[in-house]
Amino acid sequence: MTTPTRYRWLSVIIVLVAVVQIEAADFHVTPNGLPKGQGSVAEPWDLGTALVATDVVKPGDTVWIHAGTYRGGFVSRLSGRPGTPVVVRGERGGRVTIDTQPRDGDERDNGLFLMLGADAVYRDFEVTCSHPLRETKIAGSWPADIRRGNVDVRGDRVSVVNLVVHDCGSGFGFWAEGEGGEVSGCLIYNNGWRGPDRGHGHAIYAQNARGTKRIVDNVVFHQFAYGIHVYGSEKASLKGFEIDGNIAFENGCLTRKGDNASGIMVGGGSPAERIAVRDNVIVGGGMRLGYPWGTTNEDVVCTGNYSEGLVLRDFRKATVMHNTIVASSTVVSLEGAERLLLGGLRWNENDYYVTDGRWGECSVVESSKSRGLSFTEWRATTGLDAKSTFTKGAPSKLQVIVRPNAHEPGRAHVAVLNPAKLPEVDVDLSRVLTSGQKFRIVSVKDFFGASLVSGVYDGRPVRVPMKPITPPPPVGMPNVELPVTEPQFAAFVVLPE
Numbered sequence: 001m002t003t004p005t006r007y008r009w010l011s012v013i014i015v016l017v018a019v020v021q022i023e024a025a026d027f028h029v030t031p032n033g034l035p036k037g038q039g040s041v042a043e044p045w046d047l048g049t050a051l052v053a054t055d056v057v058k059p060g061d062t063v064w065i066h067a068g069t070y071r072g073g074f075v076s077r078l079s080g081r082p083g084t085p086v087v088v089r090g091e092r093g094g095r096v097t098i099d100t101q102p103r104d105g106d107e108r109d110n111g112l113f114l115m116l117g118a119d120a121v122y123r124d125f126e127v128t129c130s131h132p133l134r135e136t137k138i139a140g141s142w143p144a145d146i147r148r149g150n151v152d153v154r155g156d157r158v159s160v161v162n163l164v165v166h167d168c169g170s171g172f173g174f175w176a177e178g179e180g181g182e183v184s185g186c187l188i189y190n191n192g193w194r195g196p197d198r199g200h201g202h203a204i205y206a207q208n209a210r211g212t213k214r215i216v217d218n219v220v221f222h223q224f225a226y227g228i229h230v231y232g233s234e235k236a237s238l239k240g241f242e243i244d245g246n247i248a249f250e251n252g253c254l255t256r257k258g259d260n261a262s263g264i265m266v267g268g269g270s271p272a273e274r275i276a277v278r279d280n281v282i283v284g285g286g287m288r289l290g291y292p293w294g295t296t297n298e299d300v301v302c303t304g305n306y307s308e309g310l311v312l313r314d315f316r317k318a319t320v321m322h323n324t325i326v327a328s329s330t331v332v333s334l335e336g337a338e339r340l341l342l343g344g345l346r347w348n349e350n351d352y353y354v355t356d357g358r359w360g361e362c363s364v365v366e367s368s369k370s371r372g373l374s375f376t377e378w379r380a381t382t383g384l385d386a387k388s389t390f391t392k393g394a395p396s397k398l399q400v401i402v403r404p405n406a407h408e409p410g411r412a413h414v415a416v417l418n419p420a421k422l423p424e425v426d427v428d429l430s431r432v433l434t435s436g437q438k439f440r441i442v443s444v445k446d447f448f449g450a451s452l453v454s455g456v457y458d459g460r461p462v463r464v465p466m467k468p469i470t471p472p473p474p475v476g477m478p479n480v481e482l483p484v485t486e487p488q489f490a491a492f493v494v495l496p497e
Contacts, residue, residue: 024060027053031068039063047098051076051088054117059084065125067094072103073111073149080119082157090125095448100149100168101131111149111169115158118178123161123407127151129168132476139197146193146200154178157211161407164447166190167475171203171220176237180211183218185405185413187447187493190474192224192254199224199255203248206230209237212274217245217403219413219444219491220263222471222482227251227263227282231291234269241266243277245403247415247444247491250284250483254474257481260285266300267291267313273298281401281415282307283489286327290314290335299344306399306417311335313365317344320384324351326395329359334382336366347384353391361390395419404432410439410496418466421487426461429494433457438497445471447493454497466490 027039029050037043039050039057047070050063057063059080065088080086090096102109113127129148136143148169153160156179163186165171171188174181183204192201203220206213206229220227227248230238243264252261263282266272267290277289277300289300290313299317302310309327312318313335325331331352334340352375354361360372364381373381375390396419405411412432416425433439440454441462446469453464466487473480 024062025058027057027061027063028066029063030066031070048074051078054078057086059086059119062087062089064089064091065096066091067096069097069099071099071101072106073100073109073113074098075112075114075116076120076122076155077117078120079117079155082119085119085121085157085159086117087121087123089121089123092124096125098125098127100127100129102147102149111147112152113149114152114154115160116155118156118158120155121159121161123159123163126164126166127168128166128475130475133193134474134476135194137196139195141200143193143195148193150191153181153183155181157181159184161185162405162411163187168201169193170201170205171223172205174204174206174208174213174215176207176209176232180208180213180240182214182216184214184216185407185411186218187444188218188220189222189471190254194224194255199252199261202226202229203251204228206241207232207236207238208240210240212240212242214242214244215246216242217405217413219247219493221247221249221251221444221491222253222474223251223261224254225252226261226265227285228265230266230272230275231268232270234295236268236270238266238268238270238272238275240274241276243275244279245413246280247413248280248282248285249485249489249491252285253483254477254480262286262288263307264288265291267294267297269294271295271297272300272315275300277302277305279304280307281305281417283417283485284308284483286310288313289318292335296337296341313337314341315344316341318347320345320347321349324353324395326353326355328356329354329361330363330372331361332378333363333365334384335364339366340364340382342382342384345384347382348387350385350388351391352388353393353395355394357392398422398425400425400427402427402429402431408496410437410494412494413444414441414464414492414494416464416466416490416492418487418489422466423487424463424465427464427492428461429457430459432494433496435459439494440497441492441494443469443471444491444493445469452492464492
């Protein structure tokens with residue numbers, strides 16, 4: 001049967017529309033680009049123009065930021081659509097730096113890299129602040145003389161991938177105005193400042209109301225305050241978080257030597273619910289789930305983590321299993337604002353290590369009254385951990401944790417827990433690299449520095465040195481003394497060549 005002419009034309013139109021939709025465009029940004037450019041290689045845009053070119057940049061398009069430094073605050077309003085995001089990406093092989101120091105003479109420039117819009121991916125560039133002021137006499141979170149900026153994510157389903165964010169006022173603000181989204185594969189360090197009241201500036205400060213936010217496979221270290229900080233007042237929303245596979249170490253060390261903050265803290269004045277904290281490594285600071293002066297929380301899953309201490313407070317439901325928890329004293333604490341909430345706890349098969357214990361091995365807190373307990377008393381008091389293990393002493397087993405990057409084949413983060421202080425360790429990269437692939441490995445403490453290992457992968461474990469690494473000092477603090485974690489602990493980035 002012959003197809004009517006009008007239907008044949010309709011089919012052609014549908015095919016043409018589909019082809020147009022599939023074709024994606026590339027646009028280009030350079031430090032000397034112009035607002036009136038075309039966004040082409042020959043006539044590139046400036047960054048500010050590209051980020052608001054919503055009439056030109058469409059779903060599936062990529063905005064390439066070319067190597068160089070871009071100073072000041074920026075607002076992005078770019079939007080894709082679910083499954084077809086706009087991509088804003090640093091050029092391959094070039095160092096793209098956004099310096100969030102506000103532009104001179106512009107009082108409206110707060111230094112924020114503000115991500116509005118929706119369904120967008122921002123990846124593969126550096127965000128920092130070159131201003132040297134890191135201490136103020138003004139208390140509180142908004143001192144007038146500290147204007148360092150940060151990455152502020154407020155759009156729906158925004159993904160921030162493989163950024164290096166350091167020396168800003170804080171690393172990321174990941175806020176409840178935006179539905180879901182992710183911060184993934186980023187290195188976040190040296191953020192914040194000293195105030196007369198305390199250290200300020202977390203690696204990731206997050207709230208969420210709709211969907212699920214994912215904080216996955218980041219390395220966060222050497223902040224002035226917390227690592228990952230899911231917190232808010234009674235007016236905030238803390239609903240729906242997956243906090244998986246992150247490496248956090250020595251956060252809080254820039255405020256006072258030896259005064260570490262939690263690597264992961266979840267809780268505040270509103271109930272935390274739908275929280276998952278899985279397979280994270282936390283060294284030099286522990287994990288707190290439930291804020292000390294907060295409200296009763298709903299539910300959390302805490303599994304597969306390595307942490308130097310664990311506190312859980314006022315969750316109606318909690319699964320706490322298969323964790324390795326290490327501390328000098330008080331390896332684990334269960335808290336209740338009034339009484340312990342035990343009915344909804346599934347808490348077992350954890351491994352605890354206490355290296356000293358002079359202040360007790362475990363504790364419970366009810367109505368602000370704390371009781372130190374031995375591990376035997378902890379079991380009897382709480383009814384928890386029937387099949388868990390307790391060791392008086394430190395772990396002795398080498399652990400090498402490899403986390404392949406979800407967005408870039410051949411890239412991974414590696415955490416090494418090395419209690420025997422081996423000078424070198426073997427790392428199995430068979431889930432990351434293919435045979436014959438070129439690669440290099442750098443320390444997370446010196447991402448832009450020299451490779452520690454490079455070569456062609458031959459399928460065998462790669463030997464990585466555990467020597468001490470001197471990281472770049474925080475901007476404005478050239479003489480600060482930073483913790484030395486090697487050879488007992490080190491973290492690395494595997495990069496494809």
